[in-house]
Amino acid sequence: MRIKVRLFAGLRESVGTDELLMEVPENATVADAAGRVPAAQTASGSLAYAVNRAYARPQTILHDGDELALIPPVSGG
Amino acid sequence: MAGRSSSEWLELMAGPIPVAEAIAFVADPSAGGIDVFLGTTRSETGPGGNVLAALEYEAYAEMAIEQFRDFAARARARWPIVKLVILHRTGRVGLAEPSVIIAVSTPHRGDAFEACRFLIDTLKVEATIWKKSMWADGSGTWVAPGAM
Numbered sequence: 529m530r531i532k533v534r535l536f537a538g539l540r541e542s543v544g545t546d547e548l549l550m551e552v553p554e555n556a557t558v559a560d561a562a563g564r565v566p567a568a569q570t571a572s573g574s575l576a577y578a579v580n581r582a583y584a585r586p587q588t589i590l591h592d593g594d595e596l597a598l599i600p601p602v603s604g605g
Numbered sequence: 606m607a608g609r610s611s612s613e614w615l616e617l618m619a620g621p622i623p624v625a626e627a628i629a630f631v632a633d634p635s636a637g638g639i640d641v642f643l644g645t646t647r648s649e650t651g652p653g654g655n656v657l658a659a660l661e662y663e664a665y666a667e668m669a670i671e672q673f674r675d676f677a678a679r680a681r682a683r684w685p686i687v688k689l690v691i692l693h694r695t696g697r698v699g700l701a702e703p704s705v706i707i708a709v710s711t712p713h714r715g716d717a718f719e720a721c722r723f724l725i726d727t728l729k730v731e732a733t734i735w736k737k738s739m740w741a742d743g744s745g746t747w748v749a750p751g752a753m
Contacts, residue, residue: 537663537735538747578733581668597665597733603748604662604669604693604734605644605705605725 529554529592531561537600539575542567552590559586561596574601606666608674614690615673617666622692622703631688631710638714640721643703655740659699660748665733669693676727684720686711691724693734704736 533548540546543565552561558577562568568575576599577584583599590596607616614630624643631639646660673691680686690708698704707724711717728734737745 601750604732605729
């Protein structure tokens with residue numbers, strides 16, 4: 529399946545892009561996909577995730593065409 | 606990225622916050638109170654005596670605007686809100702300049718204070734927006750939660 533991974537803030541700078549297209553197996557989870565982003569592993573303890581713009585857990589199963597966002601600790605406002 | 610109805614104005618914008626326009630938007634004959642919160646860039650000195658020049662904001666805009674709609678719905682479920690505004694800047698925000706405005710109008714003032722507080726407190730915890738401290742020496746540090 530193909531998914532789009534969105535990266536922001538410090539993680540965007542570490543990885544060097546704000547967007548990745550990724551091939552993942554059927555039934556891959558959020559955690560599976562995040563694990564394939566090199567710099568995300570060191571940040572994994574503090575990352576939140578969103579699938580199609582809704583917060584999601586690491587165990588959430590992904591579907592073809594999903595947008596996965598890797599969300600470092602937020603600091604708006 | 607914006608959503609504007611007759612009773613709600615939610616937007617992420619690159620330019621300065623239109624404060625007077627936001628207040629005018631929430632004013633209504635059925636409201637007796639308007640509460641406004643502005644979050645502004647506060648000066649500070651970082652490690653090694655580095656002075657803050659500005660904050661720079663980045664947003665996952667497509668998600669943040671949906672979150673603003675959700676925050677508004679949650680606030681309306683709890684308080685009798687007439688109109689509300691949530692505007693947040695992206696990009697560079699200098700010292701004492703506003704990065705965010707929350708404006709709420711309600712029939713009675715107590716609800717306006719409470720709803721406004723709820724909206725900014727919720728935005729700060731949940732909205733997919735990040736700020737970076739831009740120091741006078743040109744370096745930048747992403748802000749960690751709880752630091753500000």
